[in-house]
Amino acid sequence: MLGSLEKRILSVLFKEKKTTARDIFRKLRAEGMTTTYVTVNTVLSRLYKRGLINRISEPYRGSFRYTYEYKDLKEGLISDLLGDVTLLFGEEGIDLLKKKLDTKKGKEQVKTKEKAKPLSDTETMRICLSRNNIQNSIIKKIEEISGQKVSACYQCGKCSAGCPMINLMDLLPNQIIRLVQLGQISEVLDSKTIWLCASCFTCSARCPKGVDLAKVLEALRLLLLRKSENYIEPSELDIDENMPQIALVSNLRKKTG
Amino acid sequence: MELCYYPGCTLKTTAKNFELPAIASIEKLGHKMVELPRWNCCGTVHSLAADDLMHQLAPIRTLIRVSETGADKVVTLCAMCYNTLKQANKIILEDNEKRDRINNFLDEEKDYSGNVSVLHLLEFLRDEVGFEEIKKRVKRPLDDLKLSPYYGCLLLRPEGIGIDDIEAPRIMEDLIEALGGEAVDSPFKSECCGSYHTVDDIDPVIERTKMIIDDSNARGADAIVVGCPLCFYNLDYRQKDAKERYKEFNSIPIFYFTQILAIALGLDESTCAFGEHFVDPRPMLLNKNLVLSGWK
Numbered sequence: 001m002l003g004s005l006e007k008r009i010l011s012v013l014f015k016e017k018k019t020t021a022r023d024i025f026r027k028l029r030a031e032g033m034t035t036t037y038v039t040v041n042t043v044l045s046r047l048y049k050r051g052l053i054n055r056i057s058e059p060y061r062g063s064f065r066y067t068y069e070y071k072d073l074k075e076g077l078i079s080d081l082l083g084d085v086t087l088l089f090g091e092e093g094i095d096l097l098k099k100k101l102d103t104k105k106g107k108e109q110v111k112t113k114e115k116a117k118p119l120s121d122t123e124t125m126r127i128c129l130s131r132n133n134i135q136n137s138i139i140k141k142i143e144e145i146s147g148q149k150v151s152a153c154y155q156c157g158k159c160s161a162g163c164p165m166i167n168l169m170d171l172l173p174n175q176i177i178r179l180v181q182l183g184q185i186s187e188v189l190d191s192k193t194i195w196l197c198a199s200c201f202t203c204s205a206r207c208p209k210g211v212d213l214a215k216v217l218e219a220l221r222l223l224l225l226r227k228s229e230n231y232i233e234p235s236e237l238d239i240d241e242n243m244p245q246i247a248l249v250s251n252l253r254k255k256t257g
Numbered sequence: 258m259e260l261c262y263y264p265g266c267t268l269k270t271t272a273k274n275f276e277l278p279a280i281a282s283i284e285k286l287g288h289k290m291v292e293l294p295r296w297n298c299c300g301t302v303h304s305l306a307a308d309d310l311m312h313q314l315a316p317i318r319t320l321i322r323v324s325e326t327g328a329d330k331v332v333t334l335c336a337m338c339y340n341t342l343k344q345a346n347k348i349i350l351e352d353n354e355k356r357d358r359i360n361n362f363l364d365e366e367k368d369y370s371g372n373v374s375v376l377h378l379l380e381f382l383r384d385e386v387g388f389e390e391i392k393k394r395v396k397r398p399l400d401d402l403k404l405s406p407y408y409g410c411l412l413l414r415p416e417g418i419g420i421d422d423i424e425a426p427r428i429m430e431d432l433i434e435a436l437g438g439e440a441v442d443s444p445f446k447s448e449c450c451g452s453y454h455t456v457d458d459i460d461p462v463i464e465r466t467k468m469i470i471d472d473s474n475a476r477g478a479d480a481i482v483v484g485c486p487l488c489f490y491n492l493d494y495r496q497k498d499a500k501e502r503y504k505e506f507n508s509i510p511i512f513y514f515t516q517i518l519a520i521a522l523g524l525d526e527s528t529c530a531f532g533e534h535f536v537d538p539r540p541m542l543l544n545k546n547l548v549l550s551g552w553k
Contacts, residue, residue: 164449204415205415214305215307222306240494243271244272244487245270245271246335247456247487248453249301250337250487251456251457253312
C-alpha cells in the first residue's frame with residue numbers, strides 16, 4: 001500500500017517521467033502542499049528501495065546528484081487492487097467498483113474546480129539547518145570574492161523591495177543572503193535569482209548596512225562559472241543583427257566562465 | 258576646447274545615431290570631440306569580484322592611452338563604457354595595493370596613478386558648457402515636445418560613480434528644459450531595462466519594456482530619451498516583441514539625448530541617423546514641426 005505523500009510524489013513523477021527531488025518538491029509546493037525538501041528526498045529513496053521507481057546517479061557541479069525516473073506501475077497496482085476486491089467480495093465487489101468508478105469521474109470534475117490555494121513562500125520556506133552547513137567554508141569563499149560581510153545583513157528586506165527583477169525570482173534577494181548566512185549554498189546556487197540579477201546596483205545603493213548585494217550575487221555566479229559551468233551555451237544564441245555589441249559582451253561576461 | 262573622446266565598440270556600429278549627433282552638436286557648441294587614436298574594449302561590465310584584477314586591465318589600458326595624449330579627462334557616450342572606465346579608475350585611486358599590482362603587471366606601459374577623470378558627455382554639457390549657455394544656442398526650441406528621460410542603471414549607480422543624484426536625478430530633465438521641451442517624470446526612470454538578458458532571455462526584457470513604455474504613454478510623453486545603447490535597444494527594438502505579445506501595446510519613439518540636442522541646435526536631421534531606429538521618430542517630429550518634410 002502507498003502512503004498519501006508517496007502517492008502525490010508518484011503522481012508528479014508520472015507526469016514528469018524523469019526529474020530531481022528538488023523539482024518534485026517545488027511542484028508539490030506549488031500545488032499547495034506543506035512538505036519539506038528533506039521529506040520528499042526521504043520518501044523518494046524509500047520508493048526506490050522498494051523497487052517502485054528508478055534512481056540514476058549523475059555527475060553534477062563537481063559531485064553527483066540523483067535523478068528519479070518513473071517506472072510503469074499501472075498494470076501491477078491495478079491488478080493488485082482488483083485481486084483484493086474479487087478475493088474478498090467476488091462478483092459483487094466488481095459491480096460495486098464499477099459503480100464507484102462511474103460516480104468518481106463526475107466528482108473528479110467538481111473537485112478540480114476547488115483547487116487548494118497555494119501557500120505563499122514565507123509559509124513554505126523551510127530549510128534543514130545543520131552545524132556543518134553553517135560552518136561551511138564556502139561562506140568564507142563568498143566573502144572573499146565579494147569583499148562583503150554577509151553576516152552584516154539584518155534582513156530588513158530593502159534589497160528585495162527595490163529589485164526590478166523580483167517578480168521573476170524564485171528566491172528573493174534578502175532570502176539569498178539569509179541562506180548564504182546559514183550555509184545553504186546548494187539551495188542558492190540552484191536558484192534562478194542569481195542569474196536574473198543584472199547588477200543594476202539598486203540594492204547596493206539602498207542597503208542600510210552597506211552590504212553590496214550585487215557583489216555577493218556576482219560571487220555566487222562565479223562559484224559556478226569558475227568551474228566552467230556556463231549558464232548559457234553561446235553557440236545556441238539567436239543573435240539579432242541590430243543588437244549592440246555591449247549586450248553580447250556583457251551577456252557572455254556574466255553568464256559564461 | 259578639444260575633448261578626448263572614447264567611443265567604445267557599439268558607438269562605431271549599431272549606435273551611430275548616438276555618436277553622429279553628439280560630434281555635430283559639440284562642434285556647434287564650439288568644442289571638438291577628438292577620438293582617442295588607439296583604444297580597446299572597456300570590458301562592458303565592471304568585474305565585481307574583489308580577487309579579479311584581470312578584467313580591470315582593459316579599461317585601465319584605455320585610461321593609460323588617454324594620459325599618453327596629455328589629456329586629463331576622457332569623455333564617453335556609452336553608459337557601460339562610462340561605468341567600467343570610472344569604476345576601474347576608482348580602484349586605482351582608492352586601493353594602493355591593487356594599483357601597484359596592476360602597474361607591475363602592465364610593465365610595458367607607463368605607471369598609471371588615476372589622474373584621468375572619466376566624464377559622461379551629459380556631465381560635460383552640464384558642468385563645462387552649462388545648460389544656460391545651451392539654452393542661448395537653441396535654434397529650434399523643442400516647444401510642445403514632452404520627453405520622458407530614462408536613465409537606467411549605469412549612469413547613476415553605484416554610489417560615487419553616477420553622474421547625478423542616485424535616487425532623484427535631474428540632469429536629463431534640465432537638458433530637456435534647456436532645449437525648450439517639457440520633461441515628463443517617470444517612476445521607472447532609474448530602474449533596470451533588463452540589460453543583457455536581451456541576448457538569451459527576452460521575456461523579462463519585453464515585460465520591462467512594456468511597463469516603462471506604458472507608463473510614459475500614460476503620462477502623455479511623446480518620446481523617451483536615453484543615454485545608453487543597451488537601454489536604447491531594449492526600449493526601441495524590443496517594442497516589436499512587446500507588440501507581438503500585447504495587442505493593445507502602443508509604441509513610442511526613443512531618442513538618444515544627443516539627437517534632441519542636435520535637433521534643438523538646428524542641425525540637419527540627417528546627422529541624427531533616424532533610419533537606425535525601429536520606431537521612426539520622424540513622423541512625430543514632423544507633426545511637431547521639428548524636422549523638414551523632405552526626409553521621406
